[in-house]
Amino acid sequence: MTDTSTPSALKSLCVYCGSSTGRIEAYADAARALAATMVARGIRLVYGGASLGIMGVVADEVLRLGGEAVGVIPESLMRKELAHAGLTEMHVTPSMHARKTLMAELADGFVALPGGIGTFEEIFEVWTWGQLGFHRKPCGLLNVAGYYDSLIAFLDHAADEQFVRAEHRAMAVVESDPAALLDRFAAYQPPALPKWVGRGET
Template sequence: MTQTESPAPFRSLCVYCGSANGRLDDYAGAARALAAAMVERGIRLVYGGASVGIMGAVADEVLRLGGEAVGVIPESLMRKELAHAKLTELHVTPSMHARKTLMAELADGFVALPGGIGTFEELFEVWTWGQLGFHRKPCGLLNVAGYYDGLTGFLDHAAQEQFVRAEHRAMLVVESDPVRLLERYAAYQPPALAKWVERGQT
């Protein structure tokens, strides 16, 4: 895509988030607010397939409002994460790697809500894929109640110390308002990065 081309239609959002509820009610509240904004815009949810925690909150709200929710869960976590039984689609994969790959293929963008180590790992991996040019989709954080303030501060520090390039740091969209996040995703124009490669090449 060149800078003069229009962005592709944004139809599916991959949401990474915790299978726990967290300490604050704000976290689940933000998940429901994001779900409402997605359904209003006809954006399909792609997520980890669980029925509990923040994962369950965003899926339940999407379904309650008449939207589409697609879950992707590995066989090994079907019981541990309590797979959601009422999704539009549920894909069961043989491994975590297959799960993340399918979620990436199904989505037009990626966002992390509050979550734990798995959420961090998923976001950083897909952001790295964008940095390397394996996809040109937006990645970001929904920074609920300052949850990601420490992380964004560290990323700024890493950029200042010249371990993260400024253009790569700028690729990560950070918003506290879900509507503003989706607006930025819909208009996203990936920067011209030297590390971009053709899909399927290394």
């Protein structure tokens, strides 16, 4: 996937999140708050297409409020993740790689709500694509109830230890409030120069 244009407006947001609702209700509450903020700003949801967990919560709230929700799910997970039957659009892909590529193509920005290993992998991959200059779209974490505090501290440690450049660390937008996150996405400016392989980091 290569898209070096910078979106003129945030029209579609890819949301990565868990197929579980997590331990506390604050995670689902934040998903609903993000959905409400997106619908109020006319931003379409792009997500993994499931009806379970935080994934289902954010999609249900977008639809309840009259917004558009687009799901992307691989054939192999149609049953396991219980594909959402009421979406505006549903794309079924032949593989997980094709799923992630299509989600990236459909979105103008990427945000991770609380989730598990799959959520971590997805946001880190798309952030890496931005670091390499394959796209110029914002990436961020909605840090609900301190969920990502330890991860943020580790990212800062990686930057301090000079395995991540400061400008690439700054590409990951972190906010606890959905409106503040989307405001920063709207003002996002990617680094002037992408990271090139062989300059000392991976």
